[in-house]
Amino acid sequence: MAAVRDLKVTEMAAPGGGDAIELGKRHLIQPWPYAGSVGAEARALIGEGDGIYITDNTGKRLIDGPAGMWCVNVGHRREELAKVMYDQAMALSYNTPWYTMNAPSAELAMRIAGHAPGDLSHVFYTTGGSSAVETALRFMQFYNNVRGRPEKKLILSRGGAYHGSTYLSASLNGRPRDRDWMDGADELVIKLSSPDPFRRPHGTSLAAFTDFLVDQFRDTVARVGADKIGAFVGEPVQASGGVVIPPDGYLKRIREICRDNDILYVSDEVVTGFGRLGHVFASGDVFGIDPDMITFAKGVTSGYFPLGGVIISERLLEELRRSNHPDAMFGHGLTYTSHPVGCAVALKNLDLLEEEVLAHTQAVAPYFQARLKTLEDLPLVGEVRGAGLMACVECVADRESKDPLQLDKDVGKRIDAHCHQLGLLVRPLINMCVMSPPLIITREQIDDMVGILREGISRTMDDLRKEGVWRG
Structure with a gap:
């Protein structure tokens, strides 16, 4: 140095x-x-x-x-994070997640689940935000296949959204310049309006704008068919879309529509998670919603090590365990899933957040x-x-x-x-x-x-x- x-x-x-x-x-x-x-x-x-x-x-x-x-x-x-990184690398620098596990990943999953709303109690680790969103979507596909609903795969996203750079996650992005010259899984994605109050039609009240957004969502589900829509993916605050703060009550109303129509609600907290809004997760503590999945990355290690993940509802996992296909495999994983160094850094980072930073x-x-x-x-x-x-x-x-x-x-x-x-x-x-x-x-x-x-x-x-x- x-x-x-x-x-x-x-x-x-x-x-x-x-x-x-x-x-x-x-x-x-x-x-x-x-x-x-x-x-x-x-x-x-x-x-x-x-x-x-x-x-x-x-x-x-x-x-x-x-x-x-x-x-x-x-x-x-932060010397605390650098030291943990060194100590963990000297103890165990890597283990294959295919047939072994490490202690930091298990402890971190427990602590993350303790901060998550509702019954989100299990964590699948990835290498960052894009792979976290990709994992959530692949889990939705697997979940519906196992439940005998192979047609329930469409994904609802919004204008102004940013969800990643991998093929499926990037297909959700709602900023035109992100897709001008890039291909995407357009046949799987339905784009709704951005919940941007600043850009609402001239003369429209905030209450009327909120009703429009909710009605558009509900009408889209009715038109396309709930039996065809697998998930809605939304950032609590659209970050790269320009820090778009949704109208009060909008997210709760969208959550209810998803629950009523068996559409998985994926809250993308890659940016808002781990302190950005003053809490480990904003979905419950700030916006009062309990999603089916939460994706996270970025602040989980404060950028000191590449790590991300998906927190998944216990209800979804119980339904899979009760299914008629116990041998169905979720054929998804990454070489660096549950990386011991990344998880150890995240544990210390979480200590700092809980003790002082939040x-x-x-x-x-x-x-x-x-x-x-x-x-x-x-x-x-x-x-x-x-x-x-x-x-x-x-x-x-x-x-x-x-x-x-x-x-x-x-x-x-x-x-x-x-x-x-x-x-x-x-x-x-x-x-x-x-x-x-x-x-x-x-x-x-x-x-x-x-x-x-x-x-x-x-x-x-x-x-x-x-x-x-x-x-x-």
Whole structure:
């Protein structure tokens, strides 16, 4: 680590020697690349992290506004997690999950089940969020096959949703740019409207908008047939869709329709789980629902080790055990399912959450939301919305039309570039900037973050005016 800290300029070396930026351009394929630069691109090089901060290759210290990718919940450089990782690797670095098991995975499953709502009591581990959603969907298919309902396989998803990058999970995504050039299992997925109150039709009350969403869901089930629909998959808060907070009561009403029609409700808590909204899981504690399955990842290890999973209702497992097909096999598993190092890190991470971080998040979240809300006095900002320690600043051409399309489509990237110069990393999403900092952030650090974001937006407004793109 000391050798890396000594490198303050662009010559930051890769572990095997050489310029990491040049090596990346020559050999590294970045995620979500464009065809014109695929395999020949370098992105911002990060050398180290500490608490809520990261340091780039120029030595600039930045507030980690997205907490990595919604995941570094307890902060960077937590010695407790590093030590557990080392100790577990020295004791048992790996075991095959096909015919052996390890103690950390069993203990973690028990503790996760203790935080889950309803009768969600069993955990299947994966390597991340995409594979967690994929696993939940494959379990739904298996469940209905064993119960003699092979036609009950359709999946309900929503506009604005993001559920992963594997084939089946990505098929649920409701952001157009995610699927413009990619194939998907379109024959299995039905897309419903996004529950985004900011984008509801002009003149429509929030109550009427909620009724529309619920009626659309109910009518779709009636039209398609409950005997054809296997699952609904929904994030309690649509994260990558722009931190969309659903209207009050909407999720409970959707849950009831699913229960009445024997449709499995899968709550995707890959982002909202493990503290982001102040609780280990938001489904029950924040939104008052008890899903049939919950998917999780990201914050379960605070990003220190790749781990995800699905929590499954005891009722579903009992029905399988009582079926007439006891020899039917759930033919699904991963080489790194129940990885001992990942589970050991997650156990210690859960200790930190329970002992200090959850209470701190609940205490500081109202201040975080209130300070960000002050940015709505900037003409470019159409809305600031959020919950817990996640929020979105949505920019619009004008507040009357709420039209983002008249703006430069990279306005989020423009803001991020200015903020980077000022000491803050944000998550740009076309006309939006998403903030989801490490949960250990203090009030003073929130003030710093909001101050930088205000200046970054102000500079972007100046740029857009000078270029004649915007007259606000």
